[in-house]
Amino acid sequence: MMQVRKIHVSTTVNGEPREFLCEPGQVLSDALRNNLEMTGTKEGCTTGDCGACSVLLDDALVCSCLVLAAEAEGRRVATIEGVAQDGRLHPIQQQLLEHAGLQCGICTPGVVVAAKALLEENPDPSEEEVRFWLAGNLCRCTGYDKIILAVLAAASEIRGA
Amino acid sequence: MSLVQYSAPSTLAEALQALAGGAANRPLAGGTDLLVQVKLGLRDPQHIVDLKRIPELTALTLDDNGLRLGAAVPGAIVTTNREIARIYPGFTEALGLIGSSQVQGRCSAGGNLCNASPAADCVPALIVNRATCHIAGLGGERTVAAEDFTTGPGTHCLEDGEILVSLELPRPAPRTADAYLRMIPRTEMDIAIVGAGVALTLDESGVCTDARVAIGAVAPTALLVPGAAAALIGTTLDEDSLRNAGYAASGAAVPITDKRGTADYRRKVVGVLVRRAAAIARSRIEQPT
Numbered sequence: 274m275m276q277v278r279k280i281h282v283s284t285t286v287n288g289e290p291r292e293f294l295c296e297p298g299q300v301l302s303d304a305l306r307n308n309l310e311m312t313g314t315k316e317g318c319t320t321g322d323c324g325a326c327s328v329l330l331d332d333a334l335v336c337s338c339l340v341l342a343a344e345a346e347g348r349r350v351a352t353i354e355g356v357a358q359d360g361r362l363h364p365i366q367q368q369l370l371e372h373a374g375l376q377c378g379i380c381t382p383g384v385v386v387a388a389k390a391l392l393e394e395n396p397d398p399s400e401e402e403v404r405f406w407l408a409g410n411l412c413r414c415t416g417y418d419k420i421i422l423a424v425l426a427a428a429s430e431i432r433g434a
Numbered sequence: 435m436s437l438v439q440y441s442a443p444s445t446l447a448e449a450l451q452a453l454a455g456g457a458a459n460r461p462l463a464g465g466t467d468l469l470v471q472v473k474l475g476l477r478d479p480q481h482i483v484d485l486k487r488i489p490e491l492t493a494l495t496l497d498d499n500g501l502r503l504g505a506a507v508p509g510a511i512v513t514t515n516r517e518i519a520r521i522y523p524g525f526t527e528a529l530g531l532i533g534s535s536q537v538q539g540r541c542s543a544g545g546n547l548c549n550a551s552p553a554a555d556c557v558p559a560l561i562v563n564r565a566t567c568h569i570a571g572l573g574g575e576r577t578v579a580a581e582d583f584t585t586g587p588g589t590h591c592l593e594d595g596e597i598l599v600s601l602e603l604p605r606p607a608p609r610t611a612d613a614y615l616r617m618i619p620r621t622e623m624d625i626a627i628v629g630a631g632v633a634l635t636l637d638e639s640g641v642c643t644d645a646r647v648a649i650g651a652v653a654p655t656a657l658l659v660p661g662a663a664a665a666l667i668g669t670t671l672d673e674d675s676l677r678n679a680g681y682a683a684s685g686a687a688v689p690i691t692d693k694r695g696t697a698d699y700r701r702k703v704v705g706v707l708v709r710r711a712a713a714i715a716r717s718r719i720e721q722p723t
Contacts, residue, residue, distance in 0.1 A: 298437035320470045339469045343440045345719035409534020
């Protein structure tokens with residue numbers, strides 16, 4: 274086997290410059306969790322089906338399990354750790370709590386990141402739009418209704434603020 | 435995994451050099467197919483060449499000549515462009531059907547072509563829009579019609595070391611519209627059992643003067659069906675003509691039976707979807723948004 278040379282990556286995570294060394298085949302979710310010790314991003318399926326590892330990469334919502342860590346070079350990554358500001362939960366996080374929109378919590382970071390991306394593009398989505406947008410975020414606990422209601426409530430709260 | 439190298443060249447020439455060593459070198463666009471295949475052990479590249487830092491692969495221009503779409507432009511960039519959605523509504527819908535919001539952040543029309551699934555949603559829509567594929571290799575550049583790009587399930591016309599650079603969709607003639615429909619067992623995020631794309635041009639009196647019909651998931655590759663188009667051209671798209679186009683599509687289909695649907699079912703449904711897609715395309719011409 275050929276010697277695998279690690280790749281030095283300089284990137285920006287939640288507005289902060291970060292650097293790490295990764296293997297060529299390492300994916301971004303793994304680098305976030307194990308190299309940068311940012312374990313808020315969860316790994317569920319690792320094949321892009323469940324959405325637990327959702328992050329923004331240069332403002333695009335992506336599954337970080339289907340992004341090579343080396344691709345983050347010079348790009349901006351936004352993770353769940355950057356959502357709450359100054360110790361205050363984002364309205365989506367608060368409404369998920371109030372609607373009991375989580376149980377085991379594995380899907381929750383991905384749901385929050387994805388829902389926040391939706392509301393920043395579309396502050397007043399219909400229930401159907403929320404359901405379609407979050408179709409790539411699988412939750413095996415809640416049955417989805419509470420998540421959808423929480424996102425709609427957060428949208429309403431943000432619009433009113 | 436034998437992946438030992440990742441590179442992200444910033445020019446096409448560098449990428450072609452990097453890919454020249456044979457099939458162990460794989461180009462990467464959005465990775466929504468390739469990285470899954472690597473993880474599942476279906477592919478074992480040694481060197482992944484990321485194409486997303488090459489301007490030709492990520493450029494998008496829309497002008498009087500039409501749409502020039504870099505092969506690695508993500509679906510979300512296309513589907514949120516209202517002007518593209520207005521001019522190519524069927525293509526936009528077909529591309530938007532691929533995967534989740536997260537997949538849309540990465541997947542591309544070029545990748546959908548290169549993955550070469552018979553059920554690829556945007557391929558029938560590219561075909562009816564007369565898309566041409568711009569290909570570059572160390573030996574030079576060439577173009578291939580979208581209907582000739584895929585050669586079978588998982589195979590395409592690219593030689594080792596060649597790259598699909600961009601897709602070009604000509605500007606549609608006045609009073610032209612396209613539509614794409616697919617049949618899936620679930621409500622969303624599934625693989626098509628049947629896909630159907632239709633593009634129509636009508637004259638001022640409502641007579642169809644040009645038509646393209648392409649069907650997906652009912653043959654080893656997406657198929658252009660000239661017989662279905664012929665059933666529409668010269669008609670006012672009355673019920674009989676629409677039905678005849680559907681019959682022509684069913685007749686052209688050579689589907690398989692698998693866990694998602696039987697051959698008989700696919701053959702029947704493809705006719706229904708062609709008929710319905712044609713009706714949608716007509717309504718888009720008559721009642722433009």
